Amino acid sequence: MPFVDDVLGPFALTSRPATLAKRPYMIDVPPLIQRQPFTRPSSDQVQALRGTPTGFIVDAMGGSGALDYRLRPAIAEQYAFCGVALTVDAGPGDNLALVHALQDVQPGDVLMAGTGGFTGCAITGDLVLGMAKNCGAVGFVTDGCVRDLVGLRTVGLPAWAVGVTPNSPQRHRPGTIGFAIALAGHPVASGDIVVADLDGVVVVPQARLAEVLARLPQIRAAEARADAAVRDGAKLPSFLVVDNTPATSPKP
16 A cells, blocks of 8 residues: 555656756755665676575674564565665665665665664655665565555565554655665674575675685585584584594504
């Protein structure tokens, strides 16, 4: 179901120039929505992480990198994605910046929308996320709430949030697109790679991509060996296995 003014409201996507035109005399007043350009990783780098368990990725980063455990997929069976972070700082109770960010979405992007942890209303529902999917987005993550679960199921875009509420947001606060944000207890920058599976959402900083990709083959191999050991009946991890071979007495 739509939010108030979702389609024809005063801050529709085509109205951004008009919004600024209403204030031509306010030369020193910054625009409501500020953008920062960023560099996206290569498609090969994204593809190299696609399908990788988030646990493997976290291990490749030294044991951390996941967002807060309280984030869960709004639709239980729609949870997995791998894409490039496009950050939005919308602020509490507002989604103007998120709606404007639709203009910046490129195929393979994951919209990362910060609300400051505000849960008094949803930041978005099925219409905006449906448009995001039409623009090529592969996922959505917010530290706030979403709504319109029936519609979200039909849209099919994996959406992670801390909760669900039918309360709707305003659309008039300043916000940013492309700037680094803090989301669910973790720093996120546009251009990072975001991966989600049943265990949670993990952010791989773009600056650490080469390091993570270099470590993953060793981690995959170690996990494969451990899995094989369990299937073969192992009862202890290898570092606890004690050599019980009787010691031989030295010859006189």
